Amino acid sequence: MTKPPRKPSKPLLGDADALLRSRPRRRRDPAQPNLPLDPMPDRIEPCLALLKAKPPKGDDWVYEIKWDGYRLAIHVEPRGIRILTRGGHDWTNCFPAIKQAALWLPVGTAILDGEAVVLDEQGRSDFGLLQQSLGGRGGKKGSSDAIFMAFDLLYFDGHDLRNSELDMRRHLLEDLVPPKEQGDIRLSEEIEADGEALLRVACAHGLEGLIAKRRDAPYSSGRLGDWVKVKCVQSDGFLIVGYEKSTASLGGIGRLLLAARKGNELVYVGGVGTGLNERSAADLREQMDKLIIGKPAVDTGRKRNAVFVRPELVAEIEYRAWTHDGKLRHAAYKGLRHTADNAAVCVLE
Known part of the structure; x- marks a missing residue:
């Protein structure tokens, strides 16, 4: 004999006229621990790569392509998106496409570390193209061509990740920005290979070089050696101390006169006339004409038709x-670095 269905202990629905209520919520026990959340930093000083002649060896290191652009941090915050330069300046309005892509990231709060770049037809980052897309030095307009190559995740949904190993931070970053993503925020992919062989391939393809990172290291602000950069071609920032005039050259600039730091002094290191185009020459001339001085800030030797300027502009020179x-x-001249980028000036031993 089949048993009748068991009656529920309480009716699923009350009388039509009865007011249905959920059970009253119990008061929280003050002794119950809260889920620990880390306050979101307003800004994080970036980890900087130490320049070396050769890539480090060993399984402790992983490699990435060295990108040539502006170092940025994207802050995904409850009140919106902030994009900060290496020097802490707010350049959100300079990168509208990157900002929009950050709004679509599947995360509530985050801080991504990476580089804004413009790629040439071969897929290589080109600092000159980036500056042109921003309207010259100073970011006079928003760049719709720049993309963000993300290479680290420092804060993720209420948790500060700086004390976590690189491998863990990268694992979370790859969930947020998947490999092979081709939008305005992309993943700077890690490459596991022999460092010296990889450097030869990078240089043969005209790339800037490599960044090597210690896979078990936390994220440390400053230049401590957990990140190492190896360049295919040497490039540094040099102070512009003047220029030689020329009626036959773009912008009337024959050569830029350059200086490096040595102790507390500036030292003249020669000039550069290669690498200028019509736009960069016009921008340079506009900037330098505001800084003209009567006496040179450094001994440049005897120069004909030279105009001297205050040493405030930093040129990236290859x-x-x-x-x-x-x-x-x-x-060869590559472009002007902006003060917001905290560009380092070459220091001579």
């Missing part, structure tokens, strides 16, 4: 070597 008397060889 070069092959140094001469025996401390001058740059085969130098």
